[in-house]
Amino acid sequence: MAVAEFDTPELKEYPVIPHLQKDVMAHSRPFEAKAELQEKLGFPGGLIDNWQQVAIEKMGELNKKYRSLQVYLDSCVKCGACTDKCHYYLGTSDPKNMPVARQDLYRKIYRRYFTISGKLFPKLVGAEDLTEEVLEDWYSYFHQCSQCRRCSVYCPYGIDTAEISMAAREVMDTVGKGQKYCNEIIGKAQTIGNNLGLPEPALVNTLEGLEEDVEEETGVKVRFPVDEKGAEVLLITPSADFFAEPHIDGLIGYAKVFHQAKISWTLSSFASEAANFGMFIGSYENMQKLALRIRQAAIDLGVKRIVFGECGHAWRVAYSFLNTLAGPFDFLDQNYPIPQHICEVTHGLIEEGKLTLDPSRNDDMVVTYHDSCNVARASRMGDKPGGQFEIPREIIKAVCNHYVDMPSHSIKEGTYCCGGGGGLLTDDLIELRVKGALPRMEALKSVVDEYGVTHMAAICAICKSQFSKVFPYYNFSMDQIISLHQLVSNAIVLQPEGNSSEGSDDESQVEAA
């Protein structure tokens, strides 16, 4: 467990675009997936003999399948607007981490095999043969993109590097060169039901422990139900919420919200994962398998609503793709958004006055909010544009007296990735993760210095794990990252049983249903 040797970037007073350092991150590459992990997902176990041919065929297939991909490949005019927008470029100085350069790793192969000019005059149009060297470059630099889409916000054509990076990863998986972290996790989620590999008895044991803890702390029996048929809501949340800190404090917050609002809910041991790493590797088939587990669980449990917990890319998959991946959801209550985000639930209840909140309980904190990339730029909440920015902030302001935003270039649609998104949250990429966190760390430090911010809230399991890992590199402490629903959990005033009709009602409702 040796510490990787690298220097943590220095935090500057204001963002500085670094001087280029060519190939300085060429050594950064995640562990490759072994045969067993690859084959489980339907990919070859190792690099196949005719990999060039298969890769080019796959690229052709993807061009037909995703019109957007071909448009992105054709439309770049090399204007340079994206060059200083990627957190990995800002943190590493490697020019291949400029979004346009990353795209060009793919585009130059596309031009060589799919455009007339590239076929006839490759050198004139920057077209190149697909060689082993190129494949190695792909493996390294397409695993230095967290698919956060920040560059696409500033691109005048809206070119989305995330999609190109997903396509590249899919091509690599198809020829047998997959990434261990993502593919191991997808395999576990498909067999056990979650990324952790947490089996049902362990899930039940963990949740029973939480019930005890919350009762000890509040005197109120707040339930954490699993597989309860007839519950109104199926909660799909990242399995990190059962396992890690500060995630689990968010889970306690969701439970308290449901409890106080008298909404019967359940988790599913079959679909005990919100995260969908199929998206990170660009694999529609694997993404669909995970989405279908959620559908199955909703049918089996007879729920009326599906609510997603705090998970960034899960919400992208849920909000943008769930209906086409696993729909139609005509068996759910059509009066609610399908699916719904836990923040939408909590926000709605706050607006209706159904939650008793005491924000002074969070008076020991000055809070800021980190917009998670997939929520900010790839989805929405509520029924107004920008709801994904306003709803979480309105919740925080309702439960917390001291709230400050980070500088405007670093929030909302311009938010910086935490540095660990897109399937890069693995220890073998720790140098990249630390360096990629730089722009967020600078923005955070500015509000810590200026306004005395003590904590940063987030609504994504990856963000939370990433920050608790990289904060110490930048002299923050790991517990300064918190779950948004942890703030809700602190502020919510639960009435002990006997004083009101809370609690026992929930159970009878479920049993009756």
Added chain:
Amino acid sequence: MSLEVSGKSYETDEEGYLAELSQWKPELAEAMASADGAELGEFHWEVINFLREYYEEYQIAPAVRVLTKAIGKKLGKDKGNSKYLYELFPYGPAKQACKYAGLPKPTGCV
């Protein structure tokens, strides 16, 4: 990769996690720790033993909260928190302690 202990070789993954759970013995934990420049004391062993017991029953490492609660019961409330566990295992109780205990590395967004 492999780990050499008293003349025997034990297969591990790229990060040094033991490939075969059943091959584990206390000497391997000692060897892994000394490779990290650490020495295992009584409290480390409490954690390692609890992890192994929990894994035996549930086929997964315990959630951080389950672990801190159990350690708090065994070693006193002042030690039942993740700050203390991070003092014992600076690379994180879930990952470093699991490695010494011969368990697979927890995966996912953790």
